[in-house]
């Protein structure tokens with residue numbers, strides 16, 4: 001299937017798709033505190049993730065671009081929402097626009113709509129140094145994401161099959177990029193082994209992109225007759241991936257995404273050490289099904305939820321949520337017990 005059609009069909013599948021697997025955030029409970037010392041007006045949502053200074057820990061994660069008028073309109077709306085609510089936004093993979101100049105405007109619209117906002121560029125791990133630099137220029141980006149999507153590629157019949165040079169390639173891009181470079185998964189999570197490899201090549205920002213929300217195994221399987229269903233539940237749940245990555249690489253700038261449904265899931269990620277959290281599928285679903293105003297309302301409620309938790313837990317700053325009292329249950333607890341030992 002040609003690239004542009006594939007992008008639209010991804011969006012259609014995401015809109016159909018609800019939660020596909022157990023969400024690990026449901027196996028974490030934050031402990032209520034009755035005696036807060038805070039006043040609502042003292043609480044700030046500002047956060048610092050390495051060199052990124054943000055007015056909210058919430059960001060719209062990478063989704064779309066390329067594919068013509070329809071994706072341009074989606075990106076314009078997402079960017080307008082990001083601007084109105086002062087949150088960061090990543091664009092979808094720019095690889096198509098790096099190969100075909102006519103697709104550039106579906107990405108450039110994001111910077112045009114939000115000239116002073118935090119905009120994050122996105123490329124695949126096969127990109128050359130030159131492509132990485134052009135992707136950044138296209139958006140005057142504040143950070144660059146490189147997505148790792150080996151499982152998605154393998155499930156797609158037309159997907160890549162050779163990943164042998166990817167780590168070396170990422171290292172080369174890292175050497176030439178001067179803005180924050182974020183390595184992200186697309187819903188399969190990052191393990192402690194992968195985190196160690198990324199640490200060794202000098203990567204300082206990891207977005208775990210874990211399992212629990214949008215699943216590209218399910219999306220790719222639904223698009224064709226020949227199914228590889230056994231991989232529909234493959235991947236590391238987001239909460240667990242946060243634990244794996246911070247165990248292997250404690251001082252990484254940690255970013256959470258994958259199955260974050262609302263502000264409380266976001267708060268749980270922040271308690272586990274993330275400095276920002278991304279939402280992809282639910283943002284585009286709200287925009288396409290309920291419209292732009294509903295997307296703004298959704299962002300407002302996420303901010304309210306974060307603030308409610310912060311006041312209750314006595315955290316006037318996002319960084320103070322780190323390690324707030326909580327418990328883990330079930331499969332999530334068992335996994336972490338087995339994997340966070342040396």
Ligand code: FNR
Nearest residue numbers: 061062063092093147186213214258259279280281
């Ligand atoms: C994505 N995602 C994605 N990620 C990426 O790095 N580059 C991309 O081009 C895309 N494209 C894309 C399209 C659509 C329609 C969706 C829904 C998602 C993955 C996304 O950034 C995120 O990692 C996963 O979707 C998991 O987060 P959610 O959806 O559970 O919040």
